[in-house]
Amino acid sequence: MKKVLFISLFLLLSSKSLFSQETHIRELTNYNAVMDSLLVTLWQQIKVDVAQKGYQFVKLTPDEIEFEGHIMILEVYFNPKVSYILALFGVTNSMDEKFKKQTKGFRFRRQLYSQAFRNYVEENRKIPELYKINYKFIAMYQDSPPDHSVYGKYVFKMNENEKFEIMEREIGILGNQAEFEQKYHSNF
Numbered sequence: 001m002k003k004v005l006f007i008s009l010f011l012l013l014s015s016k017s018l019f020s021q022e023t024h025i026r027e028l029t030n031y032n033a034v035m036d037s038l039l040v041t042l043w044q045q046i047k048v049d050v051a052q053k054g055y056q057f058v059k060l061t062p063d064e065i066e067f068e069g070h071i072m073i074l075e076v077y078f079n080p081k082v083s084y085i086l087a088l089f090g091v092t093n094s095m096d097e098k099f100k101k102q103t104k105g106f107r108f109r110r111q112l113y114s115q116a117f118r119n120y121v122e123e124n125r126k127i128p129e130l131y132k133i134n135y136k137f138i139a140m141y142q143d144s145p146p147d148h149s150v151y152g153k154y155v156f157k158m159n160e161n162e163k164f165e166i167m168e169r170e171i172g173i174l175g176n177q178a179e180f181e182q183k184y185h186s187n188f
Contacts, residue, residue, distance in 0.1 A: 031122045035086060038127060039074065042135050042164060046154055053171055055141040055150050071138040071184065076131050078113040083134075092185060129158045132167065138174065138183060149174045151183055 047057060071090040077083045085099045102110065120128050127133070133156045141150045155168040174180045 030125050031118055034121050034125055034127065038133070039087060042074070042133070042154070042156060045156075045164060045166065046135065046137070046152060049154075049166065049169065050141075050150060050152065050171060055171075057150075058140045058142055070140075073134070073136045075134045075136075076117060077134060078110075078117070078131060082110055082113055084110060084114040084117065086133075126162065127158055129160075129162075132157050133164070138180070147175075147177045147180070149180060 050057070072088060073085065073091060073095070074087040075083050075085045085102060088095060088099055091099075102114075117128065117131070134153065135156065136153045138149050138151050141148070151170075151172045151174050153168075153170040154166055156164040157167050159165050174183055
């Protein structure tokens with residue numbers, strides 16, 4: 001009898017938990033809007049900064065879509081050992097698997113941080129000031145040889161004026177296919 005009661009209670013709680021997660025996911029409209037604007041804002045800052053170094057990104061359409069040949073990872077760091085991938089594009093399969101698995105399993109500290117981050121963004125419609133955001137990319141640039149690309153790693157932090165400022169930057173040219181492959185497969 002105790003087993004049946006325990007199993008019934010477990011199933012009831014787990015189904016309620018799944019239902020509340022689905023409801024919560026549907027309610028994350030503010031979070032998704034903030035993440036979309038974050039991607040655009042940071043990319044615009046990166047474009048300006050990279051242009052000052054003498055590189056212009058390739059514009060492929062009249063709408064200035066620049067993501068052909070673009071690889072990107074956007075990650076928030078809660079502390080030096082705990083991070084959460086917010087978005088990625090064009091990455092390796094292993095990095096894609098890491099992104100999909102980051103909310104599964106017994107990584108309680110990461111889950112607590114990421115849930116608190118999501119809740120803060122959803123409620124306040126902005127990114128908390130205390131976290132660092134990493135934006136790493138590989139992209140083609142104008143007038144480059146066919147096997148060249150720009151690699152960049154930027155660390156942003158929001159200042160008191162709610163503007164993102166560049167805390168660290170690393171920009172480099174990947175000069176051949178071997179350098180590109182090495183950087184790409186390192187999941188930079």
